[in-house]
Amino acid sequence: xxxxxxxxxxxxxxxxxxxxxxxxxxxxxxxxxxxxxxxxxxxxxxxxxxxxxxxxxxxxxxxxxxxxxxxxxxxxxxxxxxxxxxxxxxxxxxxxxxxxxxxxxxxxxxxxxxxxxxxxxxxxxxxxxxxxxxxxxxxxxxxxxxxxxxxxxxxxxxxxxxxxxxxxxxxxxxxxxxxxxxxxxxxxxxxxxxxxxxxxxxxxxxxxxxxxxxxxxxxxxxxxxxxxxxxxxxxxxxxxxxxxxxxx
Amino acid sequence: xxxxxxxxxxxxxxxxxxxxxxxxxxxxxxxxxxxxxxxxxxxxxxxxxxxxxxxxxxxxxxxxxxxxxxxxxxxxxxxxxxxxxxxxxxxxxxxxxxxxxxxxxxxxxxxxxxxxxxxxxxxxxxxxxxxxxxxxxxxxxxxxxxxxxxxxxxxxxxxxxxxxxxxxxxxxxxxxxxxxxxxxxxxxxxxxxxxxxxxxxxxxxxxxxxxxxxxxxxxxxxxxxxxxxxxxxxxxxxxxxxxxxxxxxxxxxxxxxxxxxxxxxxxxxxxxxxxxxxxxxxxxxxxxxxxxxxxxxxxxxxxxxxxxxxxxxxxxxxxxxxxxxxxxxxxxxx
Ligand SMILES: Nc1ncnc2c1ncn2[C@@H]1O[C@H](COP(=O)(O)OP(=O)(O)O)[C@@H](O)[C@H]1O
Ligand SMILES: [Mg+2]
Numbered sequence: 001x002x003x004x005x006x007x008x009x010x011x012x013x014x015x016x017x018x019x020x021x022x023x024x025x026x027x028x029x030x031x032x033x034x035x036x037x038x039x040x041x042x043x044x045x046x047x048x049x050x051x052x053x054x055x056x057x058x059x060x061x062x063x064x065x066x067x068x069x070x071x072x073x074x075x076x077x078x079x080x081x082x083x084x085x086x087x088x089x090x091x092x093x094x095x096x097x098x099x100x101x102x103x104x105x106x107x108x109x110x111x112x113x114x115x116x117x118x119x120x121x122x123x124x125x126x127x128x129x130x131x132x133x134x135x136x137x138x139x140x141x142x143x144x145x146x147x148x149x150x151x152x153x154x155x156x157x158x159x160x161x162x163x164x165x166x167x168x169x170x171x172x173x174x175x176x177x178x179x180x181x182x183x184x185x186x187x188x189x190x191x192x193x194x195x196x197x198x199x200x201x202x203x204x205x206x207x208x209x210x211x212x213x214x215x216x217x218x219x220x221x222x223x224x225x226x227x228x229x230x231x232x233x234x235x236x237x238x239x240x241x242x243x244x245x246x247x248x
Numbered sequence: 249x250x251x252x253x254x255x256x257x258x259x260x261x262x263x264x265x266x267x268x269x270x271x272x273x274x275x276x277x278x279x280x281x282x283x284x285x286x287x288x289x290x291x292x293x294x295x296x297x298x299x300x301x302x303x304x305x306x307x308x309x310x311x312x313x314x315x316x317x318x319x320x321x322x323x324x325x326x327x328x329x330x331x332x333x334x335x336x337x338x339x340x341x342x343x344x345x346x347x348x349x350x351x352x353x354x355x356x357x358x359x360x361x362x363x364x365x366x367x368x369x370x371x372x373x374x375x376x377x378x379x380x381x382x383x384x385x386x387x388x389x390x391x392x393x394x395x396x397x398x399x400x401x402x403x404x405x406x407x408x409x410x411x412x413x414x415x416x417x418x419x420x421x422x423x424x425x426x427x428x429x430x431x432x433x434x435x436x437x438x439x440x441x442x443x444x445x446x447x448x449x450x451x452x453x454x455x456x457x458x459x460x461x462x463x464x465x466x467x468x469x470x471x472x473x474x475x476x477x478x479x480x481x482x483x484x485x486x487x488x489x490x491x492x493x494x495x496x497x498x499x500x501x502x503x504x505x506x507x508x509x510x511x512x513x514x515x516x517x518x519x520x521x522x523x524x525x526x527x528x529x530x531x532x533x534x535x536x537x538x539x540x541x542x543x544x545x546x547x548x549x550x551x552x553x554x555x556x557x558x559x560x561x562x563x564x565x566x567x568x569x570x571x572x573x574x575x576x577x578x579x580x581x582x
Pocket of ligand 2: 048049050170
C-alpha cells in the first residue's frame with residue numbers, strides 16, 4: 001500500500017522586503033516520502049535555508065500549501081507547536097541553550113512540550129547522548145564542547161522529541177574539517193534507521209552515499225532533481241553542471 | 249620576565265611606584281586644600297555632635313495614672329516595682345531604681361512623675377536612611393515588574409501593546425523626575441485622595457505617591473534595558489526553542505530571559521543606583537527621606553559641613569551595597 005508523502009509542498013512563494021522586494025522562493029513544489037532522505041544543494045543565496053525554514057514555519061510562506069503529515073501548516077488554525085514537535089531541526093550554528101547543561105538541553109522541551117516527567121526525560125536524554133557518543137559530557141555546558149560535539153548534542157536534542165522528520169541546514173558548515181565526519185556518521189545512522197530527512201549540505205560524499213534524491217536549487221527554484229547517480233554522472237542542465245563543476 | 253598584558257613594551261617597576269605615589273599625593277593634596285579652605289571661612293568642625301543624629305537616649309517619664317498613696321516599693325534587681333493605691337484601686341509601675349523620685353507613703357496626683365527610664369532610639373538620620381531604603385526597595389520591585397512587562401510589550405507583535413509601551417517610555421523619559429513627582433502628588437494624589445474622602449475611605453500617604461512616581465520612572469528605563477537584553481540574545485535561540493515545539497511564552501521564560509538576565513544585570517544595577525539617588529527628590533512632597541532628614545538636621549544643628557558629608561557617605565553606603573549585591577547575583581547567574 002502506498003502511503004501519501006509525509007511532506008507535500010505545493011507551489012510556495014516567499015518574498016522578503018529588505019526593503020526592496022526579493023523573491024527567495026519561486027513556485028517551489030516537492031514531495032518527500034516516509035523514510036526518504038532528500039539532499040538539497042545549490043549556490044549560496046539560492047533559497048535552500050528559506051525553503052527548509054518554511055517546512056516548520058520558521059518562515060511563513062506567502063502562498064501555496066505545505067502539508068506535513070496530513071496537516072496544512074499554512075492554515076492559520078493549525079497547531080504549529082504540535083507540528084514543530086514532530087519536525088526536528090538542526091541549525092548550522094547549533095543553537096544549543098548555553099545557560100543549560102547538555103542533559104538539560106535535551107530534557108527541557110521533552111518536559112514542557114511532551115509533558116514527560118523529569119526522570120523519563122533524563123532517561124531518554126541519556127540514551128540519546130549515548131547514541132550520538134557523548135554520554136560522558138552530560139553535565140558539561142555547551143561552550144565546553146567542541147563544535148562537532150555541540151552539533152551532535154543538537155541532533156540528540158531534536159531526536160528527544162521523537163520527531164517524524166528531521167531538517168538539517170548545513171549542519172557541518174561551521175565545523176573544523178576533522179569534526180565533519182563524526183556529525184555525518186550520526187546522520188548516516190539516522191538515515192539507516194529510516195528517519196525521513198531533508199538535508200541542505202555541501203558534503204557531496206554524504207549525498208552520494210545516503211541520499212535517495214538530490215534537489216538542485218538556484219534563484220529560488222528547484223531546477224533539477226533526481227537520484228544521486230544521475231546527478232553526479234549525467235546532470236541534465238548546463239547550470240547544474242556548472243555548479244557541480246565548481247564544488248567537486 | 250613576568251607575564252604582561254598590553255600592546256606596548258612592559259613598564260618598569262618604578263613606573264608603577266612613581267604613579268602610585270603621585271596618586272596618593274594628589275589625594276592628600278585635595279584633602280589639604282579642602283581643610284585649608286574651611287579654615288579660611290573659620291568653620292568650627294564639631295564631629296562629636298553628629299552621633300546623636302544616628303542614635304540617642306530618650307528620657308521617658310513614668311507618670312501616675314491616678315491619685316493615691318504609694319503603698320509599697322519592692323526591689324527587683326536593678327528595677328523597683330512601685331504600687332500606688334487610690335480610691336479606684338491599685339496600679340503599679342516598674343522603673344529603674346536610680347531614677348526613682350519618690351518614696352513610700354508619698355501622695356501622688358494623676359500625671360505626677362514617679363521616675364523615668366531611658367530608651368535608645370534611632371536618630372533622625374537613621375530614620376531617614378531607613379525611609380530611603382524602604383522607598384527605593386519598593387520602587388525597585390515595582391519598577392522591575394513594570395519594566396519587564398513593558399519591555400516584553402515593546403517587542404510584541406500586538407500593536408496596542410507595542411505602541412502603548414512606546415508612548416509610556418517616551419513620555420516618562422521626556423520629562424524631569426521632579427515634575428513627575430509633583431504631578432503624581434499634587435495632581436493624581438489630590439484627585440485620588442479627594443475621591444477617597446468622598447467615599448469616606450482613608451487617605452493614601454505621600455509615601456505611596458512617591459513610590460509610584462519612582463517606580464513608573466524607573467520602569468520606563470528598565471523596559472528599555474530589558475528590551476535591549478532580550479534583543480541581544482541571538483535570534484537562533486528563539487528559533488531553536490520554537491522549532492522544538494515550545495510556545496513563545498515557554499521559550500521566553502526558559503531560554504531567552506535567563507540569558508538576557510545576565511546581560512541586563514549590569515545596566516540594571518546602574519539604573520537602581522540612580523533610583524536610590526533620585527529618591528532624594530521625594531523630600532519635596534514631605535517624605536522625610538535621608539536628604540530631607542539631613543536638611544532638617546542642618547537647620548537645627550547649624551553644622552552643614554559635617555551633616556552633608558555624612559549624608560553623602562550614607563548614600564554611598566547604600567549604592568555601594570546595592571552594586572556589590574548585583575555583582576554577587578551576576579557571578580551566581582553564570
Ligand atoms: N530574513 C531574511 N530577510 C531578508 N532576506 C532574506 C532573509 N533570509 C534570507 N533572505 C534572502 O533570501 C535569499 C535566499 O536566502 P537563503 O535561503 O538563506 O539562501 P541559502 O540558504 O541557499 O544560502 C537570499 O538572497 C537572502 O539574502
Ligand atoms: Mg543557508
